Structure formats: structure tokens, C-alpha cells
Amino acid sequence: QKEVEQNSGPLSVPEGAIASLNCTYSDRGSQSFFWYRQYSGKSPELIMFIYSNGDKEDGRFTAQLNKASQYVSLLIRDSQPSDSATYLCAVGQSSNTGKLIFGQGTTLQVKP
């Protein structure tokens, strides 16, 4: 069973701090990695995706991928109370079926 693991949290950070969210995956052949944000009662919305080892930055968000360690992370700089949500890590399967495997999500709380 291919898996994606996340710490469920809650992760609590003060406003303005850097929030670091982590995800590990078991399918060594996975090629695509995604971070979704989900507010309570709403559907997941895509924040960013990453395919290559290293860092990818988009505004206050940075995704980091290390395929050798099977690890992907999301850094949120200058965290705002509006960033308080559940963050889902999703990984594409190596069999290239189009399906994603989702982690259970990490709840982030940003305190003013």
C-alpha cells in the first residue's frame, strides 16, 4: 500500500513566523508532488506543485523536494492568521495513472 505521511498537528506558530510542514512518501518512483490548502468546511485548493529536487518558490510559499529521502516540505514565510487551515500533501503514483495519494493533512494555526 503506497502511503503519504503527515503529522496531523496542530502546528501552532505566531504571526510573522515561518511555518514548516513536512510530508514523507513511500513510492520511490513518484514524480509529482502537490500541496493543497483546505479551510474548514471547504474543498482543497492547490497551492503549488513541484517535480524536481530542490526548492520552488511562489510568493510566501516554498516547496522543497528531496527524492532520495522521499521527503517534501512546504515553508510559509511571514505566516498570517489567514494561513490557518489544513495543508494536504499529495503525491502522484509512479504508475502514472493520474491518481494522487493524499496525506491526512497537517492543521496549521497562526496566532495573532
Add this chain to the structure above:
Amino acid sequence: DVKVTQSSRYLVKRTGEKVFLECVQDMDHENMFWYRQDPGLGLRLIYFSYDVKMKEKGDIPEGYSVSREKKERFSLILESASTNQTSMYLCASSSPGGADTQYFGPGTRLTVL
């Protein structure tokens, strides 16, 4: 922008009723997915379709069926609703050319009494 819409945001049905949940996407995506999301269990794939009239079972297909007669529309059917099917149902779509990026609809909160 990709738009995925679902027929209802909230739905209340009685045990034994046949329930239809509809999903429409406007981006000509080949792939469409139905998930359910429950607290502590995360997102679980019910069914997925990679083309018109094509479907594949996901992780939890029991008690559900699907229909995809047109590319833009993917329906989830609960043949005889049961209380354990009370959940948030999420539809998503993606394109093989879009490297698996899935876009979600707003979700349907289904309550079965």
C-alpha cells in the same frame, strides 16, 4: 481558470433512497475523480474515470456507482443510501497533460438520516 462545479452544497436524504451527485468541469479534462472525506480518515478515492464511459474503482467503491456519458460530466450514484455514507463528497478533475494536477469542486455535504 479551471472550474469544477457540483450540483449541491448540502443534501439531506433518507436511508434507502437513491442519490445522485453530479460534477461538471469546464476545462476539457480527461480525468475525473470522486472522493469522500471524513474526519480522521482523510480523502479516500471512490471512483475515477479517465475517459467517457471509462471508469475504474478506487479504494472504497462499495455502495457506489458512477456514470460518465459526456466528457465534462461525472456522476456519483448511491444506489441505496445508508447512514454510513454521510460524508463530504468531493469531485476533482485533471488532464494527463497537466501532470496529475487535480482541481476540486466545492464539495457536497451529504447527510443520510
